[in-house]
Amino acid sequence: MMDWSIIIEKSILVxxxxxxxLAIAAYSTYAERKIAAFLQxxxxxxxxxxxxxxxxxxxxxxxxxxxxxxxxxxxxxxxxLGPCIFMTTAxxxxxxxxxxxxxxxxxxxxxxQVANLNIGILYIFxxxxxxxxxxxxxGWASNNKFALLGAIRASSQMISYELAxxxxxxxxxLTSNSLNIRDIVDQQEGFKWNVFYQPLGFLIFIICAFAxxxxxxxxxxxxxxxxxxxxxxxYSSMKLGxxxxxxxxxxxxxxxxxxxxxxxxxxxxxxxSLHLSQNVAALVSVAVLFSKTFFFILFFMWVRWTLPRFRxxxxxxxxxxxxxxxxxVNVLITGAWLTYFK
Amino acid sequence: xxxxxxFTLSILTIVSALYVVFSRNPMHSVLSLIFCFFTIAxxxxxxxxxxxxxxxxxxxxxxxxxxxxFTVMLLNLNKETEPHKTNWIKIAAxxxxxxxxxxxxxxxxxxxxxxxxxxxxxxxGFVQNIGIKLFTxxxxxxxxxxxxxxxxxxxxxxLAKKEK
Numbered sequence: 001m002m003d004w005s006i007i008i009e010k011s012i013l014v015x016x017x018x019x020x021x022l023a024i025a026a027y028s029t030y031a032e033r034k035i036a037a038f039l040q041x042x043x044x045x046x047x048x049x050x051x052x053x054x055x056x057x058x059x060x061x062x063x064x065x066x067x068x069x070x071x072x073x074x075x076x077x078x079x080x081l082g083p084c085i086f087m088t089t090a091x092x093x094x095x096x097x098x099x100x101x102x103x104x105x106x107x108x109x110x111x112x113q114v115a116n117l118n119i120g121i122l123y124i125f126x127x128x129x130x131x132x133x134x135x136x137x138x139g140w141a142s143n144n145k146f147a148l149l150g151a152i153r154a155s156s157q158m159i160s161y162e163l164a165x166x167x168x169x170x171x172x173x174l175t176s177n178s179l180n181i182r183d184i185v186d187q188q189e190g191f192k193w194n195v196f197y198q199p200l201g202f203l204i205f206i207i208c209a210f211a212x213x214x215x216x217x218x219x220x221x222x223x224x225x226x227x228x229x230x231x232x233x234x235y236s237s238m239k240l241g242x243x244x245x246x247x248x249x250x251x252x253x254x255x256x257x258x259x260x261x262x263x264x265x266x267x268x269x270x271x272x273s274l275h276l277s278q279n280v281a282a283l284v285s286v287a288v289l290f291s292k293t294f295f296f297i298l299f300f301m302w303v304r305w306t307l308p309r310f311r312x313x314x315x316x317x318x319x320x321x322x323x324x325x326x327x328x329v330n331v332l333i334t335g336a337w338l339t340y341f342k
Numbered sequence: 343x344x345x346x347x348x349f350t351l352s353i354l355t356i357v358s359a360l361y362v363v364f365s366r367n368p369m370h371s372v373l374s375l376i377f378c379f380f381t382i383a384x385x386x387x388x389x390x391x392x393x394x395x396x397x398x399x400x401x402x403x404x405x406x407x408x409x410x411x412f413t414v415m416l417l418n419l420n421k422e423t424e425p426h427k428t429n430w431i432k433i434a435a436x437x438x439x440x441x442x443x444x445x446x447x448x449x450x451x452x453x454x455x456x457x458x459x460x461x462x463x464x465x466x467g468f469v470q471n472i473g474i475k476l477f478t479x480x481x482x483x484x485x486x487x488x489x490x491x492x493x494x495x496x497x498x499x500x501l502a503k504k505e506k
Contacts, residue, residue, distance in 0.1 A: 075369070118468060122396045129404025133376070136408070140369065140415050148415065155408055162404075179469055 005108070013114055017094050024297075025248035026056035032301050039305040063241035071234050075141040082138025083235065083242040089131035090246040093253045096120050098182045100266045100286035104278045112282065113182060120181040121169060124257060125162075128212060131250070132158050135221065138243070139231035150230030153312065154221035158212055160319040165208035167327030168201045171334040172261055185265030195262040200330045202262045204323050209254045211319065214247060216304040220312050255296035256289070263292050344388055351388070355381040368414045372407065379403045391467030 030045065030052065037044025045052035070076055100112040117123055132155045139151020172194055176184045188194055195202045211218040222230030229235075232243045259265060266285035276284060310318070358378040365371040379402045386395035476484050 078369070078373075117392060119392050119396050122393070122400065126396050126399040126404060129400055129408075132404070132408055133411075136411055136415070137373070140411075152412065152415065155412065159405065159408055 009108075009110055010114060013112070014095070017099075017114065018091060021091055021094055021249050021252060022245070024252045025245050026060065028248040028251065028297060028301075029059065029244075030056050031297070032304070035298070035301045036305050039302075060241070063238050066237040068237040068239070069234075071143060073143045074234065075143070078137050078141035079234075080239070082134050082136075082141060083239045083246070084134075085137065086131060086134025087242045087246040087249070089127050089134060090249040090253065093124050093127050094256070096123050096181055097253070097256050097260060098185055098265060099289060101278075101282045103282040112286065116180065116182055118178075118180050121173070121179050121184070121261075124181075124253075125166065125169070129158075129162060134243075134246070135231050138235070142231075142234035144234050146228045147231050147233045150221045150227050150233070153227075154214060154231055157214075157218065157220060157315060157319070160316060161208040161211035161218075161323070164204055164319060164323035164327045165212065167324065167331055168198075168205040168208065169261070171198055171201045171327075171330050174331070174334050174338060181260055181265075185260050185267065188264040189267045191264070191269040193262065193264045198262065198330070198334070200326065201334075202258075204327050204330065205262070206258060207318075207323060209258060210300070210303070211315070213250045213254055213300070215251065215300055217307040217310050218315055219309060220315060223309065251297060251300050252293065255293045255300065258296050259289060259292035265289055265292075348385075348388055351381050351384045355385070369411075372410050372414055375410075376403050376407045379407070386467075389467065393467060393469045393472055 033055070034044045034052075036042075045055040048054040048058045070079055095114040096117060098111075098113040098116075102112065103110045135154045136151045139147040139154070142148070172184065173179060175194070175197060176187050178184060178187075184194075210216075214221050221227075222232065224230075227233070232240055235243060266289040268285075268288045271281070271284065271288070355378055358374045358381065361374040362371045362378065365374065379398065383395040383398045383403075386392075386398060
């Protein structure tokens with residue numbers, strides 16, 4: 001039979017990860033409004049609690065108590081299924097990210113990663129591509145032209161950018177010889193960050209991450225000027241909340257993935273010279289990964305309030321005619337470099 | 343434990359596959375086909391073929407079925423516009439499907455269902471092993487099929503391109 005302590009250990013880790021992901025998603029909304037306010041020379045939310053710190057709780061409470069409207073002409077089962085799929089897939093990706101070095105509690109090695117599969121990065125890729133269904137099903141089931149258009153935009157955008165993203169990842173896999181995210185992270189120890197070896201790949205990856213998360217400048221699926229609210233036009237109450245929340249969760253996870261793949265994950269140069277005990281070192285490594293992740297979340301927001309939105313044909317041209325060829329060239333260069341100089 | 347998983351997965355696979363055929367709503371049929379692909383991926387995981395499982399999800403559930411869903415959404419199929427099929431077509435379809443069933447039974451009849459004799463390696467489905475196999479023993483079929491896909495892609499682009 002299975003070892004019960006492993007099940008308990010992993011369950012605790014999963015619950016903590018869920019809590020942390022949701023808390024970060026909630027406070028991302030606060031951070032986003034504060035940053036928007038800062039960039040536009042305003043004050044931002046400041047009513048609920050000191051500096052408006054309780055604003056996400058107030059928003060969440062409001063979402064829960066709003067009236068729930070399910071349109072009569074909608075496909076009710078699918079209408080409810082849509083946001084569920086989107087949120088579930090957004091939370092599932094955190095399982096494969098190594099959040100820190102392993103800890104040692106009472107003589108037991110505890111790995112700060114829920115599952116260490118040897119197909120790591122492909123799993124994340126698969127879950128992201130399944131997440132599209134949340135938007136597509138929701139948009140279609142609403143039985144509303146704007147929602148359908150938003151859903152179609154979202155899914156075609158995500159399929160198109162997935163290609164370039166996959167190609168960017170292939171270059172990383174070529175240099176690291178592994179699909180396992182923990183291996184990829186451990187190979188970057190000591191400032192051998194992938195971003196220095198794969199600058200073009202990183203640029204492609206981060207642009208695709210923006211498009212996959214439906215963030216400005218690629219937030220065409222929910223352009224309020226042309227599509228009312230896009231795929232979530234008909235949604236109200238907490239179902240709308242789940243869509244918005246899952247988007248922030250996606251942003252958090254993709255920031256963590258970017259930090260792991262290109263910025264050394266939980267490693268930081270010079271951390272070994274401090275000679276910390278194992279558990280302290282593990283906690284420091286978690287803090288390192290989270291600070292890198294927070295930097296990228298801030299970067300996502302910074303870009304949102306700086307750049308205007310693309311037109312849809314521009315978005316498609318960028319994905320297919322610029323990013324995909326560049327990504328293929330990047331793979332070729334990496335392959336040639338590995339063959340002739342290593 | 344894995345036996346229970348196997349039976350649960352098998353029942354789910356068969357039920358969802360049947361729902362694909364019997365569902366009146368094309369949207370529901372596509373969605374249950376997607377669910378069916380997931381249960382099949384579950385079977386791959388039970389066989390320790392993680393790579394195959396995940397690629398199955400990425401390619402079928404993540405890419406091909408999205409395009410299916412697209413088509414169904416844009417065609418806006420409903421009962422009123424469904425073309426009425428004549429009896430001749432129905433009879434022809436039944437005969438064709440019966441023949442296919444016959445061929446399947448004939449080909450499965452001769453397979454041995456005894457215990458598995460080959461040396462079983464639990465790591466056979468891992469990425470490294472599949473990669474090494476593909477690029478040594480099966481290099482030619484692998485390259486030929488990739489050229490085939492390439493030509494299909496270029497052909498699709500050429501067909502979709504407007505005449506100028």
